[in-house]
Amino acid sequence: MFTGSKKELLDLIKREGAISIDDAVDVVELAKTTVREHFLQLERDGYIKRDYVRSGPGRPSLQYQMTQKGNNLYPSYESVMMRELLKYLKSNGDDETIEDFFQAFWDKRIEKARRSMDEASETDSYSRAEALKKMLEEEGFMPEFNIDEESEALTVKECNCPFSEVVKETKLPCKLEAMFYKKLFQGDVERTSYIADGDFSCTYDISLKAS
Template sequence: MSTEGLSDSRRVVLDVLRQHRATTIDALVEETGLSKTAVRAHLVRLERDGAVERTSLEHEGPGRPPVAFSLTEQGAALFPSSDAAMLSGLLKYLKGQGAGELVEGYFAEVWADRAMDVLEELQASDFRSSPLVERLRALEAVLTRSDFMPRIEREVDGSGTEHVRVCECNCPLPAAAQASRAPCRLEVQFLSEVIGARPSSVNICTRRREPCVFEFRLQRHEN
């Protein structure tokens, strides 16, 4: 879900929800100037899209507490944030202060943790003990949980060479990649360890609207 295509009135509902921890339908009607029917319709759609969730307000006295709505993490992510710029600035500052090894060490740990996640998914102690198809399945599961929105393709050509293409449609690291080569370089190392070969082609993008693409060629005996 994105803010593209949202009606003005639905944006108004989101704006009010953003300003409060939780809000009732009556309060939304009062603050937005929309009818109760319209507010309910917007909430139903936003709830279905995962942007809002039902909750309860603290309530004193008899009776059930009123039903309220609040933004989910997905809903909050629809609003502008300077997190990416702050991260990029922090990494550049650390490198400028001679702390490049800290940046390197941090991202090395990030990808080492993901390597362990893949091994746990495989229920194995090393990557080579599992066939390539299982490694790719585990890799896709780990990248999906990390919000990379991966698409992994695999085919064998007439000479028996296996081609693997890892496309990350939603890389969450573009700001870091703009400030340092470490996250992408260490990701290539991670993918190489899982797949069992160095990439034949790497296309790193530093804009979120473009995918990162890694291509590998493996001979059959490398599987």
């Protein structure tokens, strides 16, 4: 996704865990103003976050570290391992354990989404949708949102499936994701495209009339 100097800076933060602008300048062959500009843009886009670290007397040092969204840019073997775990459980007849796990996982996601949306606004559809979009971005769904005020409808387009390896073994995440939107918005929800069927995204048309 990233190339050139931004990729170099992201790799540096990933390796170091946390780094200041001054320390980054000492490592990469970029001007301080360029490093600062890249850091601010990466922060605005949600890939890194700032933190103040105290390492001695005096003022804490401003450092930047990776967010979950930033970490999602890097290869992970966890999804493959999860798929193998599901195969193992299924081969041992533990289907009920699998269903209980995914239901509990999605219940927690629903609670988290509700909290985020309520904190944003109890009535404003745009603010609530933006809070949900931010959560989905952090989870790696690459979401696109569109609200049609006239028809009181929300279209959510998930352009990436972070559970793609799991879905190869069980379609439970797909079933639960549709229920996720139904429970959140308490209205009619229709999935109009589906990655598992070969589409480029999972798209949900959601009625906001009852939410």
